Amino acid sequence: MSKPTEMAHPEQRDSEKVSHIAQELSQSLAELRLAAPLSVDGALTLSNVDAWEQSVEKSPKLQLARTVLNHTNIRESLISRSARIADAHVFNNELDFKTTPITNQKSSGRCWLFATTNVLRYNIMKKLNLSDFQLSQSYLFFWDKLNKSNYYLELSIQHADLPVDDRLVYYLSDELISDGGQWDMVVNLLETYGVVPQAAYPESLHSSLSSPINTLLKTKLREHALILRDLSASLRANSTLSEDAVLRTLRSKKEELLKEVYIVMSATLGVPPKPDDKFTWDFYDKEGKPGSWTGTAREFYKAFAYDKYSPSDSFSLINDPRNPYGKLYTVDKLGNLWGGRPVLYVNTEIENLKQAVVKQIKAGHPVFFGCDVGQFSDRQLGIMDTALFEYEATFDIKFGLTKADRLRTNESSMTHAMVISGVHLDASGRPVRYKVENSWGDAVGNKGYFVMSDAWFEQFVYQVVIPKALAPKDLVKVFEAGEKQVLPPWDPMGSLA
DSSP: OOOOOSOOHHHHHHHHHHHHHHHHHHHHHHHHHOOOOOOSSSSHHHHHHHHHHHHHTOOOOHHHHHHHTTTOHHHHHHHHHHHHHOOOOOOOOOOOOOOOSSOOOOOOOHHHHHHHHHHHHHHHHHHHHHOOOOHHHHHHHHHHHHHHHHHHHHHHHHTSSSTTTTTHHHHHHTTTTTTTTOHHHHHHHHHOOOOOOOGOEEEOHHHHHHHHHHHHHHHHHHHHHHHHHHHHHHHHOOTOOOOOHHHHHHHHHHHHHHHHHHHHHHHHHHOOOTTSSSSEEEEOOSSEEEEEEOOOHHHHHHHHHHSOOOOOOOOOEOOTTTSSSSSSEETTTTTSSTTSHHHHHHEHHHHHHHHHHHHHHTTTTOOOEEEETTEEEEETEEEEESBBOOHHHHHHHOOOOOHHHHHTTTOOOOEEEEEEEEEOTTTTOOOOEEEEESBHHHHHHTTEEHHHHEEEHHHHEEEEEEEEGGSOHHHHHOOOOOEEEEEOOOOOGGGGO
């Protein structure tokens, strides 16, 4: 069972804070008369600006802010010294094995594939006694993008009866082949295609710089979708054709169109090994002894990529305070392999996500997690901390949004996936900060590693993946029951890390 902590959950504290603010506002309104608006019709007037300017002129602090901040970067000038001191890159619980090198996704959105392969290489490097190693992120990237292209065209066939300006059709045609993804989507790839060492399918220019091929492919796929819609309409106008015959004809045309996608991808990324094609990989171990392995991508995955905890036996815990806890959620139309494993989340309190991290680190298992990395973080320092910037003190403002508010108002969502490889616990065993292995190269953070404060975890971590064997039994039961609630395609939980 996942046990409730004696301390109030962040969402409870958020709710109490909002309630307190509401009470104060109510009392203030009862005691004070609001001045009449300076603008009768709601338009911005110069009278508004004059009133605000008079207020600023009375504040020496705001005058000083004007002097300093008009020629300096606020993200550099307002970094908190106390936060930098508190966020030390020191952790009293770390994985006993350190992988190298720090990986670099460069100008691509493949963080979820880098996070996954960074988790899997722990076992591979241990088993083969390697000093440094990378799996091919491009291999998974190729098969993911080809499958997402197919997925989009299948959805286009499925919804060909809807108007082209229908909200669903329009939404699906936006980020139809995003570089990003989710845990269940990568499990689909691993189980279907396996993995290969990077030496067997190296990076290309456009695996590391994906925007040009994404632009080209999206243009073609939108054209393909319209071709299939037109074909669907003409076929269904023929009353002699059965629905099965219509679908077979549409899929035959779809496969013809997908050939164009494959041609572009294989030219720009390279032709990948097929999952059942044998390849030979030659390598040196950490003692400099040569080794060689021959087999298929699927065989390599099953032989080396995991030991006790299979990716297919792991699932996602999320913290989404908009929705009830203890429930299973999915997002409509979200996926990569048509007919594959659906994206599933068990929603639970943030304390359960924290304990999932601690338990995995103590078990020697790296942790895949999803977060909103751009919030209150500094790339060069490698710090993620809600107290990192002195915005409130400098500008006399208060941040009042709760985690649920940020999700509701499009202020925040899952934008990045990384790996937690350590945690610093206080004397009572509660997390203080976390060690994060990023995929932005070793020139940022502490040689590629970031530190995340516990307060930042509470507010901006949305997902932690955990093996069933290490998860609370009540949450495993929710996952295995399969009674999922379906969120709309545009829900923020459908954002791809």
